[in-house]
Amino acid sequence: MLLSHSGVHVGHANARATACPSSALPLPLGHRPRSSNAPVSIPRLATYSLRQSPAGISPAGASTSFARPVSGRGPVHARAVPSLREYSPPVEDLAGMSRVLLWFKHDLRVDDHPGLTACASAGVTNLTCLYVIDHDMLAPLLYTPGGPELLLASLQSLQRDLQARGCELLLQTGSVDEVVPAVARSVGAEAIVMEREVIHGWGEAADRATQELVQQDGVKAVIWSSTVWNPRAFDINFKGWKAKRGDAIGPLKTPNALPAAPSSLPTSDSLPSPEELRFMLDYAGSGSLSDDDMHEVAEKVHAWTDNKVESKVVKLVAAAISAGDVTPTQALQAYLNNSPTPSQSPAQQQLAAELATAVSQLEIVSSRGASFPALFGPMVSLGTLSRRMVLNETVKSQYRQGQALTIRAAMKATESSDFHRQLATLGSEAQRATQPEDLPAYSVRQWMWRGHSMEYVICEPQERRPDAPTIMLVHGFGAFGEQWRDNTAQLASQGFRVFAPTLAGFGRSEKGAIGYSQDSWRDYLRDFTLQIVKEPVVLAGNSIGGFIGSSMLADYPSLGRGLVLLNSAGPVNASFDMDDYNKAVLAKKPPPEFVVQLVSRGLFVSLALGVERTLKWLYPTAPHRADEWLAAEISRAAADPGSLEVFQSAFYLPPPRALNYLVQKFWSGPTLVLQGILDPLNDARGRAGDMKTILSSGVTVVLLEAGHCPMDEQPTMVNENLIKFIEEQVMKSSSPALLVNKASASVAVTASVAVTA
Structure with a gap:
């Protein structure tokens, strides 16, 4: 989808579920935004005042939270939306307890730590502070600059701080599923205290590790979380949130003393060296990937990350x-x-x-x-x-x-x-009442990329077809994963795993300052494939999503099994020359910053106010599909912090490589062009003909009576053609056909998103 705004989407806790055919998630968590044309909020340097939290637990209205434990049920954090009641935590939940296990995960500090503060305030007698070195769970650290080294340093710092307060850090190596219950039983823990998880993988792990303890052993699960601003004032619209949130909440005071560790504390494992940790994380990560070629890509990415x-x-x-x-x-x-x-x-x-x-x-x-x-x-x-x-x-x-x-x-x-963070949790609950009744079946989850919270759609089949490839659906500029609302569950019902990530900078994915470009979006898809999907994909991309997807498969062909372009962006040029392109990249000079600011702000506001009209223009055969929900979510995302910077990135992008060059020179795998010939943005029929003529072999072109976003405007036609392509051209291939030119794949330069498809 090629809109000149910055995004769309919906958020929730660890997983917002509208149950997939085989989903184990028990409740549909709501998420749909109110109907509104959200005004644009321009980020600026603001003055913040702080409301200091007291030495003990925060008062009512503060943002430190503990879930009131319920005996006989699993941890409430795993797939539940947090209740605002949790943000007024009663210390009585831990009062009178003599043995408590505090599980450190992403909270490696003693300062401003609600869990430690609660344990100290409640008069706990024995406190076991546990950190589990689970190589499978920690493998994504290799995608973080200096991640393994920083983890080890943080654990050393935490150990020193705990010892200074009369406590110890217990280090255990192994699976959290096994270590956490074993340690809890060995120390006779009456409660387990841990931070609420937003990221899906960690939320599921915490659920698995504690469910039996809660249900069979009667251990209380006390879940805490902290936010900078009062969650009782949360609004899914950023401008509304800023207006209502009040003063920021200051950090909790650090306890001077903590309960001592129990005498039955197991022997702590030694910290590995950085080299040992990197080796074990790489070994664990490679074991989760489907083949050696993907592992080779992962190793190259790790090396590149380590050299930044x-x-x-x-x-x-x-x-x-x-x-x-x-x-x-x-x-x-x-x-x-x-x-x-x-x-x-x-x-x-x-x-x-x-x-x-x-x-x-x-x-x-x-x-x-x-x-x-x-x-x-x-x-x-x-x-x-x-x-x-x-x-x-x-x-x-x-x-x-x-x-x-x-x-x-x-x-x-x-x-x-x-x-x-609040959007991914409270934003889900806030919109339950406006969730469309006919919403197709899928789950929406969170993952972390370069330190930012990102969202994706997943739908698992009830029974996967033998050798069925995973399908990854990539939206266009201004759109989000859930725009594939009538494709995900339908494709899953035919035996395919389906993912639809929301690109960084769009929808309810965070819009952090990461330097948006074709390179960064290509890398996002690459890392999503390696970290979340973990096997080669059939990548279907709309508009700029088609171009970025083509770039990813051209530069990392072993990550794909097929390519589907739906009104893809990117120039089609039979005479494209790489040497001339490199010269053009070096010669391009961005406009002065004041010009970018002036022009982009005016365009951004104008386009944000015309979302619904633009959408209907792009959906000529089914304008009713450009509905209130879609327009409202685009408008909501356009007000998010950082959205203007995403829009401004178009002014700084290098010129694009030709779409036909990416597909023919580097990809060379099964390719389908699904072209909506009524696309008002360009001569869609002519572009499809040019692709067929230039590429000649290995490409199937299907013309559809649809506009720029055929997958949402005419989902049935798109689903039928996509399944036919996979069955006849991808699944009949003996291997992921992209390995032919893998050695020549280049990641030096990528193409521009500032194109008109």
Whole structure:
């Protein structure tokens, strides 16, 4: 879908389910947005005031939460939307208990830790603090710059802080499914305290690890969460949320003392070295992939990630924390200062200088604010720093020369992260009443990419067909995964696994400062395939989704089994020459920043106000399909923090490689062109003819009486043609046909999204 806005979508807790044919999720969680034309909110540097949390548990209205445990049922966090009642947590849930297990996952700190604060306030006698080194669960750290090193440093820092307060960190290596119940029983835990999970994989793992303890052993599950702004004021529209949220909530005071570990505490495992951890994570990750070719791609991605500028700096930060030269908070302060200060120790000054250099490299005109998520996003994701701690330190910082850049980046990232975290949980419950009754069956889940919360649709078949490939559906510019609403369940009913990711910067996926480009969106699809799908896909893409999908399969052909282009973006040029293209890339100069700001803001507001009219124009044979829900969700997403920057990215993109060149030169696998010939954006019939003529063999072209988004306008026709293509051309192939030119696949340059299909 080619709209000049920034997105659409719906959010929920760990998984919003409208039960797939074989879904085990018991309840449909609502999500549909109100009908509204959301005004555009332009992110700017704001002044934040803090409401300090008390030493104990936060008062009613604060955002630290504990789920009131219910004996005899599983952990309420796994697939449930949190109740606002949970945000006024009674300390009595732990009062009088002598033995409590606190399971650390993404909360590796003692500062601003609601679980530790509750245990200290409730008078717990024995506290077991557990961290499980589960290689399968931690394998995605290899996609995070400096991730393994930072994890080890965070655990060392946590161990020191716990010991200083009279407690111990128990390290155990193994599966969380086995370790957590075993440790809980060995110490006689009466309750297990843990953070609510938003990411689906971790939510499921926590459910599996604790369900038997709760249901059979009578252990209470006490679930906590924390937000920066009061969740009672949540609104799915960012502008409404800002107007109602009030002051930010300050971090909880750190307990001076903690309950001691029990005498029955098992022997703690030793921390591995960074090299050992990387080896084990790679081994675990490769075991989850379907073939060696995918593992080869994963290893190349890991190596590329490890060589990034931010990886070097994150490792330096990790080394300084590991050695005890700085605390995580001091590292953050060094970043915010953006230069060494006389009051710092030599080690801190050296780190501050390295951080300042990295900031200057990362803060470029096309990605303002990118330095914080790149350098400190991993620390926030691990919970070494809480979001409230980040905002607190940022507000306390005094503006000095050169400091505004880092302060703005930290504030922007914290605000966006907190909003999307609430959108993924409370946003689901808030919209249950407006969920369409005829919503097709699928589940919507969260995953983490480069420290940001991302959303995707999944639908599993009741019984998978033998050798049936997984289908990945990719939306266009301004759209989101659920635009494939009448394709996912129907395709799954024919025996296919179906995924529809919402690209970074669109829908209810977070719109962080990551430098949006064809490269980043291609990498998003690549990492989604490696981390979530874990097997080669038949990739079907609409508009820019077709072009980005083609780029992904051209540059990583072993990740695909087939390609389907639905009114794809990208130039079709029989005379395309790579040498000329490289010269054009080097010669292109973006317009001045003030011109980008002036033009983009005017266009953005104008386009955002005309969403419904534009949609009906793009759906000429079935304008009723461009319904209120679709328009409202696009309008909602256009107001999200960072949406304007996504729109502005089009001004900085390099020229595109030719679509036919990507398909013919590098992909060379089964390809289907499904072209809506009534597309008002271009000569769709002529483009389809050109593709057929240029590519000649290996490409099937089917013309449809539809507009720019045929999969949503005429879903039945698209589903029938897609299934026929897979059965006749993909499943009959002896192997994933893309390996022919794998060695020549290049990831150096990708194509532009600033095209008109």
